[in-house]
Amino acid sequence: MIRTVAALAVVGMVLAGAGQAEAQARRPAAAAYKAPRGPDKVHPDLNGVWQVMNTANWDIEPHAARAALQMRPGPVVPVPAKEVVALGAVGSVPAGLGVVEGGEIPYTAEARKIRDENRQDYLKRDPEVKCYLPGVPRANYMHLPFQIFQSEKAMLIAYEYAGAVRNVLFNDPGPAPVDSWMGQSVGKWEGDTLVVTVTGQLDRTWFDRAGNHHSDQMKVVERWTPVGPNLMRYEATITDPGTFTRPWKMSMNLYKRQGEDARLQQFKCVEFVEELMYGHLRKEPLK
Structure with missing residues (x-):
């Protein structure tokens, strides 16, 4: 009995500690933590290899x-x-547990029907299966890491998945000249938070493997906030009147990789799907 009580006490302490850590990670940007300064000596240093520790790429909803x-x-x-x-x-x-605040994506009735159809035909429809570029925000919570390169005047985000990259522009050039897989990213600093507005994305990317989708009207406003050593809070507000009844937000923690493996490897997956996509064009297709 004593051992059981002691064990329960330890479990309670662990859960309480985990809750405190999660609460700390969710604190607003005004929290006490002051991140090391970056190359410009003014804004936080976001350089490094980052990765999530969640299952959002399977399904962003609980x-x-x-x-x-x-x-x-x-x-x-x-x-x-x-x-x-x-x-x-x-x-x-x-x-x-999901990363959508409130738990449920506010689809229109027609868009929800499309989501359900995507799930029923996942293997043929998910762009990740075909190695298409993942788009934003999905690129940030896939199972592979990404790296931020930050200098005094420029920022580049490189993703291990499919070699995807995007430049964060700090001089707004106006509307994107053409829609693309990764869209156009325009950044600005609000205190220690990097705010990036992403527009001009194709409608062919998904949010996850569960068929959650969007239209080419989507605008994503990201907020990147250091909240502790090697810990960053990521938020993305999604606005898309063609798919959703109102704007909605997802949020999660990003963790900075440490040690010898804190680097990107190559995952150029195009060659891995050649048989899937073009095998039927062989003169003698494989059985």
Whole structure:
């Protein structure tokens, strides 16, 4: 009995500590932490390799673990689609608390219907499967890290996934001349918070592997705020009247990688999907 009480006390202390850490990470920019200054000696130093520790790329909304990203009707309950049965647990979805504030994305009725259709046909529709560039904000919470390069006057964000990159412009050039996968990023500083407005994105990117989508009217306003050593709070407010009934926000922690592996590797995945996308064009297609 004593051991049980002691164990419960330890668990309580751990959970309380975790809650305090999460609360600290959610503090506003006015919190006491003062980040080291960057190359310009004025603004925070955001240089480094960053990565999330969540399951948002599977589904940005709260979700339970499930057998597969694409399901089909079964004799009693839904079962994994035929194409993913052989993957077993590797093709399953881990549970997640979600990163959408309020828990639910405010879709219009028609847009929600499209989201549901995307889920039913995930393997053919998710742009990540085909190695298309992920867009913003999805690029920031994929399973692979990204690196921020910050100088006195310029900033570049490089992503390991598909070699995606984007320049953060600090002189607004006006509307993007053409829509693109990663859009146009225009930044400014509000105290120690970097605010980046992203526009001009194609409508072909998704928010996650769960079919959550947007239109080419989407505007993303990101807020990057250092809240502790090697810890940054990331927020993205999404406005898209073609898809959502109102603006909504996601938020999460970003962690700075440390040690020998704090570097980007190559994941040029185009060659990995050649057979999937063009194998049927072989003179003698593989069986």
